[in-house]
Amino acid sequence: MMGEAEKTKADAVKLLNDIQDINFAKIAIILVAAWVIIWLSKRLLPFLANRGPNQLRLYILGGVPVIRLLMLALAILWVFPLIFNVTLENFLVIAGGASVAIGFAFKDYVSSLIAGIVAVFERPYRPGDWVTIEGDYGEVKSVGMRAISLVTASDDLITVPHLKLWDKNISNSNDGEQTLMCVVNFYLTPKHDAEAVRDVLRNVAMTSPYLEYANPVLVMLANEPWGTHYKVKAYPFEMRDQFAFISDITARGKSALLKLAVEEVAVPVTVGLNH
Amino acid sequence: MSQPSQTSVQSSETGSVPKTLHPLADYQHPAMPTEETIRRIGWKVWQWWKTDESNDPFIAKETLHQADRDQLDELVAPPACGPLLDEFSATFDEWARTPRPTNYLQLVVLPPCDRNSVLTTWAERLGHEVVSPPNRDHLNSDNTATAGLLESLAETLRRESTSQSVIVIPRLEEWFLRHHDGLSWVLRLLNTISSSKRHLIVGCSSWAWKFLCKSTQAALVLPSPVTPQAFDCDRLKDWLMPLAADACDHGDGRSSVLRFADSGKSVFGDDASQQTTDKFFQKLAGRSRGIPWVAFHLWRRSLRSGPDDSNQDQQKFPEERTIWVSALAQFTLPAEEADAALLILHSLLIHEHLNLKQIEQALPSIHRGNVLPGLTKSGFVVRDGDQFSCSPTAYPSIRERLAASGFPLDEI
Numbered sequence: 001m002m003g004e005a006e007k008t009k010a011d012a013v014k015l016l017n018d019i020q021d022i023n024f025a026k027i028a029i030i031l032v033a034a035w036v037i038i039w040l041s042k043r044l045l046p047f048l049a050n051r052g053p054n055q056l057r058l059y060i061l062g063g064v065p066v067i068r069l070l071m072l073a074l075a076i077l078w079v080f081p082l083i084f085n086v087t088l089e090n091f092l093v094i095a096g097g098a099s100v101a102i103g104f105a106f107k108d109y110v111s112s113l114i115a116g117i118v119a120v121f122e123r124p125y126r127p128g129d130w131v132t133i134e135g136d137y138g139e140v141k142s143v144g145m146r147a148i149s150l151v152t153a154s155d156d157l158i159t160v161p162h163l164k165l166w167d168k169n170i171s172n173s174n175d176g177e178q179t180l181m182c183v184v185n186f187y188l189t190p191k192h193d194a195e196a197v198r199d200v201l202r203n204v205a206m207t208s209p210y211l212e213y214a215n216p217v218l219v220m221l222a223n224e225p226w227g228t229h230y231k232v233k234a235y236p237f238e239m240r241d242q243f244a245f246i247s248d249i250t251a252r253g254k255s256a257l258l259k260l261a262v263e264e265v266a267v268p269v270t271v272g273l274n275h
Numbered sequence: 276m277s278q279p280s281q282t283s284v285q286s287s288e289t290g291s292v293p294k295t296l297h298p299l300a301d302y303q304h305p306a307m308p309t310e311e312t313i314r315r316i317g318w319k320v321w322q323w324w325k326t327d328e329s330n331d332p333f334i335a336k337e338t339l340h341q342a343d344r345d346q347l348d349e350l351v352a353p354p355a356c357g358p359l360l361d362e363f364s365a366t367f368d369e370w371a372r373t374p375r376p377t378n379y380l381q382l383v384v385l386p387p388c389d390r391n392s393v394l395t396t397w398a399e400r401l402g403h404e405v406v407s408p409p410n411r412d413h414l415n416s417d418n419t420a421t422a423g424l425l426e427s428l429a430e431t432l433r434r435e436s437t438s439q440s441v442i443v444i445p446r447l448e449e450w451f452l453r454h455h456d457g458l459s460w461v462l463r464l465l466n467t468i469s470s471s472k473r474h475l476i477v478g479c480s481s482w483a484w485k486f487l488c489k490s491t492q493a494a495l496v497l498p499s500p501v502t503p504q505a506f507d508c509d510r511l512k513d514w515l516m517p518l519a520a521d522a523c524d525h526g527d528g529r530s531s532v533l534r535f536a537d538s539g540k541s542v543f544g545d546d547a548s549q550q551t552t553d554k555f556f557q558k559l560a561g562r563s564r565g566i567p568w569v570a571f572h573l574w575r576r577s578l579r580s581g582p583d584d585s586n587q588d589q590q591k592f593p594e595e596r597t598i599w600v601s602a603l604a605q606f607t608l609p610a611e612e613a614d615a616a617l618l619i620l621h622s623l624l625i626h627e628h629l630n631l632k633q634i635e636q637a638l639p640s641i642h643r644g645n646v647l648p649g650l651t652k653s654g655f656v657v658r659d660g661d662q663f664s665c666s667p668t669a670y671p672s673i674r675e676r677l678a679a680s681g682f683p684l685d686e687i
Contacts, residue, residue, distance in 0.1 A: 052679075053679045055681065200455060203458055204455045207454055207458065208639070210639070213486075237683055238680065238681045247639075248640075251639070
């Protein structure tokens with residue numbers, strides 16, 4: 001009896017399995033298989049998303065982080081007992097050691113990883129969404145374990161760690177939807193027929209070839225000390241066309257306003273330089 | 276645009292009860308056979324990898340060539356679609372005879388690519404008054420001719436009719452241009468007809484109707500659109516087969532035989548080929564989305580003649596004149612400048628036809644380069660004088676691409 005109790009106690013404090021008991025081939029196969037599946041999903045799903053119907057694009061892209069998280073969780077849960085002697089005491093020892101290491105050396109890194117897991121469930125951004133994070137506006141190209149990649153309208157690639165999720169505002173323009181609202185601004189001198197301008201700008205948006213029919217077109221205006229600020233709010237049917245849509249409304253809006261003989265306000269160059 | 280052929284207006288459907296127009300929302304296009312759907316998905320995947328399709332047909336494709344236009348006109352004359360004319364009559368005859376109907380306005384939403392203007396043909400056959408559309412080039416200005424046209428229409432509509440005559444505006448899509456200055460006349464027209472005291476039928480293409488509902492809230496004036504019932508397998512067979520059978524009989528003892536290129540079976544043949552024929556027309560109905568003129572043009576395009584007399588050894592039936600029915604046409608939009616191409620095609624569908632200047636006005640200032648000539652050359656767009664329109668044969672492929680790219684679609 002004494003011998004058995006001592007053996008159990010010895011097993012409990014043994015952190016790692018005996019080296020001859022660890023099946024390294026099995027571990028390698030699990031890790032390689034998980035890596036291959038993650039790699040394939042990162043390559044194949046965006047490929048399919050870009051070639052399939054637009055309506056399915058966001059759903060397909062959204063599968064990449066979910067598959068990665070599932071594969072990683074599965075691989076870790078599978079490999080862990082192959083290496084470690086899993087007991088409550090050992091768990092506490094490992095957790096304690098890990099906490100110290102994380103607390104001192106990898107705090108931000110691990111915080112980003114945890115925020116990445118939270119992001120998969122809370123979904124403040126998904127691949128294909130258009131987001132603004134700390135002034136950077138762009139399309140979420142990929143959601144990695146530690147960070148996301150944004151591609152801006154100027155084709156710059158910006159890497160933003162998930163860490164921002166904890167304390168920064170994340171503005172998502174489409175939130176998983178197929179379209180997003182575009183706002184086109186016109187700044188006009190105060191003396192004009194506002195009804196006529198509103199009608200014309202509404203028609204400009206209504207006749208844009210990029211317009212999504214299911215959502216409303218709105219023309220808002222507000223008096224400002226320098227004149228009248230018009231905002232045309234409308235949705236393109238494909239959010240990747242948002243800049244073309246805004247340009248189209250701006251260009252045709254300008255020619256329509258010119259025809260109405262309404263003047264646009266321009267800030268004097270000297271004022272612009274001074275401020 | 277071309278006028279309907281009087282010779283082909285005779286066809287009507289078999290069966291005693293004539294079909295009537297149905298509410299637009301109830302339109303159900305015929306389903307594609309499952310086997311064909313899977314085959315087409317496979318074909319698309321194949322296209323992704325740029326691999327050529329290969330099969331083993333009854334007669335080699337290379338030895339056949341597309342029948343020329345004269346041959347086609349001889350074999351299958353451009354139709355005015357008799358069954359649809361009967362459908363219009365069955366729907367509107369009683370309403371036209373009612374002196375004070377509950378609704379003086381009727382809207383018929385027609386599928387796109389109606390190059391023969393089937394509603395005009397029907398109205399002219401019955402002696403109804405047809406209102407011609409204004410010149411589209413003058414739609415974005417205060418044109419006196421258009422103003423006069425509207426005033427006289429307003430005057431006519433204000434007077435209560437003493438006869439059973441109906442006023443028909445067959446193509447509402449020709450009353451606007453998708454431009455910020457191009458909607459005023461259609462708005463005035465809708466305003467004018469909203470208080471009509473005369474029987475008035477308005478025709479509009481399904482794509483234009485979708486656009487007008489958004490841009491002018493036209494559905495508030497014309498709230499209950501009706502549309503022809505889809506041409507399914509049986510309906511297509513009833514319509515096309517007698518037309519083709521008549522045309523195959525040359526009257527001098529000679530006759531042409533229509534045979535499927537992949538099996539060699541006769542299209543109008545014995546019971547043994549019935550299943551093959553049914554399958555072909557099922558595919559044709561599904562592919563054309565039940566639109567008769569699209570089905571007709573797909574059918575027409577699938578006809579092949581050959582092999583030439585010089586290739587006697589390749590003749591399968593030397594004793595007869597064989598017209599081969601090959602697989603239905605598939606169109607692939609070139610990947611280059613696809614965005615500009617889709618914008619042009621969408622614009623053409625909304626307006627049915629446009630000239631170059633109008634295309635410029637209806638599109639954003641994008642780089643179009645040689646996209647339009649390219650589309651014309653590849654069969655997506657047809658040119659009639661200075662007017663460009665979408666090819667009925669390519670329409671199913673165009674609609675699929677527009678849908679895949681997220682464009683707003685029609686309801687048919």
